[in-house]
Amino acid sequence: MAGREATNPGDSAILVAERLTRVLPGEVPVTLVQDASVRIGRGEFVIIRGPSGSGKSSLLYLLGLLDRPTSGRLLLEGEDTGTFDEDRLATTRLAKLGFVFQFHFLLAEFTALDNVQMPMRRLGRLDEAAQRDRAAQLLRDLGLAGHEHKRPSQLSGGQRQRVAIARALANDPVLILADEPTGALDTKSSANVHDILHDLTRERGCSVVAVTHDMAFAQGADRLIELVDGRIVS
Amino acid sequence: MNLHFDIALSHLLSRRRQTLVSLMGVVLGVAFFLAVSALMRGSEIDFIERLVDTAPHITVSDEFRHARVQPATVAYPDGAVRVSNVKPLTDRRGIRQYRQRLAMIESIPGARVAPVLVGQAIFSFAGRDEAVTLSGIEPERMRDVSTIDEDIVAGSLDAIDTDRNGIIIGVGLAEKLSLDIGDTVSVVAAEGNVRAMNIVGLFRTGNVNYDETQTFAHLKRVQALMNRPNVANSLVMRMDDAYRARDVAARVERMIQYKAVSWQEASEDILNTLVVRNVIMYSVVGAILLVAAFGIYNVISTVVMEKTRDIAILKSIGFHARDIRRIFLIEGAIIGLIGSVLGAFGGVGLMALMQRIEVQVPGESEPVNLPVYWGMDQFAMAAAFALAAAIFAAYLPARKGGRVEPVDILRGAV
Incomplete structure (x- = not known):
């Protein structure tokens, strides 16, 4: 049975997922996501929610090209990603997508500025000076001026998560995928991260898809996608 | 500086003590490689020089x-006729x-x-x-x-x-x-x-x-x-x-x-023995570096295990598997390279020390200093061997690092 398609017909679609299914192979195969169809419009803020184990993160990984679906089709800016090899998937993630996780996953040995600059260095689209300028600007935009040369261990949880958001924005992605971005933050920091992600959609035209349990975080979203047992129910 | 190099260096510096231990393994390996090689090559050259100096290079005899x-x-x-029992003219x-x-x-x-x-x-x-x-x-x-x-x-x-x-x-x-x-x-x-x-x-x-x-x-x-x-x-x-x-x-x-006999022909058996001796020597000193390579394998394996999350995040933001492999291979190369340079200094020290030792050789009327060979070729060989061993030791963990699936790690972590 096909799942319901979560759509926003008014938007030009950045990402189109058609009947995505992800089954973990094994003696007892486990279905993580089943027949999920999603359309993400440009500048849209979409929340995926559902009970634990409902497949929210698994769907997010599929949408973020971190995992390949067992069946179904995923189009990013009109291109069928099913034909991409691993290198092209990685390059696409680098150039077009940004990730924010529950844990900041910053590289502990590098400063905030270095962490933000890292995706730019790998992509090599800008020269060194332009990379540093952009990284510094992103940190300033996210309220981290003066913290550029601090290591993650010298920053608070909220500051680290903002550095992670800055890193996700480094290569000017078309889509940010956030997995429980406020899961490890206090209320004030959560509200701050929420506002930043909302602003991204308005100011930069960047789409955001976020998985969360946090009802406060879900407020103001353009759309809510509800997942139960790997199926989209609303 | 190169991004891969920066990350590799940060990994090694984050485990200073272990890095130092594996580095010391390479340093000692290279130093002893040089010391043994210098002594063996030195004695070989000294022997050949004596052979060449004291005996003619070619002896033409009346045969x-x-x-x-x-x-x-x-x-x-x-x-059709065979003449047997022919006695040559008395010459x-x-x-x-x-x-x-x-x-x-x-x-x-x-x-x-x-x-x-x-x-x-x-x-x-x-x-x-x-x-x-x-x-x-x-x-x-x-x-x-x-x-x-x-x-x-x-x-x-x-x-x-x-x-x-x-x-x-x-x-x-x-x-x-x-x-x-x-x-x-x-x-x-x-x-x-x-x-x-x-x-x-x-x-x-x-x-x-x-x-x-x-x-x-x-x-x-x-x-x-x-x-x-x-x-x-x-x-x-x-x-x-x-x-x-x-x-x-x-x-x-x-x-x-x-009949003209060269010094090589006259001493063929001894020269063959020297070849065998060299094979044994390089096997022994190669084994020292092999042990050092295990140290490198150990430290890089540990880094790969400890940095699995970092690898996952790097891959999730768009690093390729070959980027990850390169990072860990560079780690091996850094240890191999620094170890080779420091080991070369250590080797020079040992060689200088050995050169000062005097021994009384049986058959010699004067005490002689241990013969030490200072040729650059053995330095190049020691460095090449150390670098190859280090990169080889890093290869297996690097391959493992490159195979990390970010989803597996992210799913387990969050």
């Missing part, structure tokens, strides 16, 4: 490598027309040659008789083909030119018979001729046996003493490049037919 073919066999190679020993042959050999670029008539004689002095080897030489030519002139400690080589009854003997023989410069001894040739000869020179080569048994007189005098006028039974050659001796010996043999 033939193959028995001469009978004229009848040459004339009728397919003849007078010695190299025929040696003067002409000397001229032929001298036409070879880089070759110098001297005629020698070698025979046995008895030294008789103060009621004591000593068997010696008496070599008749021409001082001017002999100076060009041997180190005898450098070994003279009293008198001179030219003295046998000015005093045709002069003889030069080794210090060992002089001490044995209580002889000194200016003394006169009776020399009895194997042919029975006796001549009183004056000691006009003493030499010391350091080789005890040689110093006690070898003597030199003028070629003309020895020819007369041995009843062999105008005869030389040996032509000794020296090359500008000693390692050309084998090829030149073959050429000389083709030119003059007499």
Whole structure:
């Protein structure tokens, strides 16, 4: 049975997922996501929610090209990603997508500025000076001026998560995928991260898809996608 | 700086102690590699130098490598009659027309040659008789083909030119018979001729046996003493490049037919032993570096395990598997490279220390320093070996790192 398609017909679609299914192979195969169809419009803020184990993160990984679906089709800016090899998937993630996780996953040995600059260095689209300028600007935009040369261990949880958001924005992605971005933050920091992600959609035209349990975080979203047992129910 | 290098360096610096331990493994490996290699190569070169210095590079003797073919066999190679029990003509020993042959050999670029008539004689002095080897030489030519002139400690080589009854003997023989410069001894040739000869020179080569048994007189005098006028039974050659001796010996043999033996041919068994010794040496020192490689494997494996989350996040933001592999291979290369440089310094220290050690070698009259080889090739070899071992040790963990699936880690972490 096909799942319901979560759509926003008014938007030009950045990402189109058609009947995505992800089954973990094994003696007892486990279905993580089943027949999920999603359309993400440009500048849209979409929340995926559902009970634990409902497949929210698994769907997010599929949408973020971190995992390949067992069946179904995923189009990013009109291109069928099913034909991409691993290198092209990685390059696409680098150039077009940004990730924010529950844990900041910053590289502990590098400063905030270095962490933000890292995706730019790998992509090599800008020269060194332009990379540093952009990284510094992103940190300033996210309220981290003066913290550029601090290591993650010298920053608070909220500051680290903002550095992670800055890193996700480094290569000017078309889509940010956030997995429980406020899961490890206090209320004030959560509200701050929420506002930043909302602003991204308005100011930069960047789409955001976020998985969360946090009802406060879900407020103001353009759309809510509800997942139960790997199926989209609303 | 290169992004991969930065990340690799940060990993190593985050585990300073372990990195230092594995680095020390490489440093010690390279240092001992160099020390052992320098000593073995040094002793090999020293041995060959002695071989090359004390013995002629090529010796042409009054013999033939193959028995001469009978004229009848040459004339009728397919003849139906076999002539058996043919006895060759009794030949007078010695190299025929040696003067002409000397001229032929001298036409070879880089070759110098001297005629020698070698025979046995008895030294008789103060009621004591000593068997010696008496070599008749021409001082001017002999100076060009041997180190005898450098070994003279009293008198001179030219003295046998000015005093045709002069003889030069080794210090060992002089001490044995209580002889000194200016003394006169009776020399009895194997042919029975006796001549009183004056000691006009003493030499010391350091080789005890040689110093006690070898003597030199003028070629003309020895020819007369041995009843062999105008005869030389040996032509000794020296090359500008000693390692050309084998090829030149073959050429000389083709030119003059007499058997020409290069120092390599004469010492083939010993040189083969040196090859075996080198194989053993490089196996042992290679094993040291192999152990060091396990240390590198250990530290990089640990980093891969500890940094699995970092790998996952790097891959999630768009790093390729080959980027991850490169990062860990660079870690191995950094350890290998720094270890090689520091190990080279350590090796130089050990080599300098060994060079100062003096040992008394049996058969040598003077203590000698341990021979140490300082060639850059062994430094390059040690560094290359260390670097290869380090990169190889890093390869397996690097491959594992490259295979990390970010989803597996992210799913487990959140």
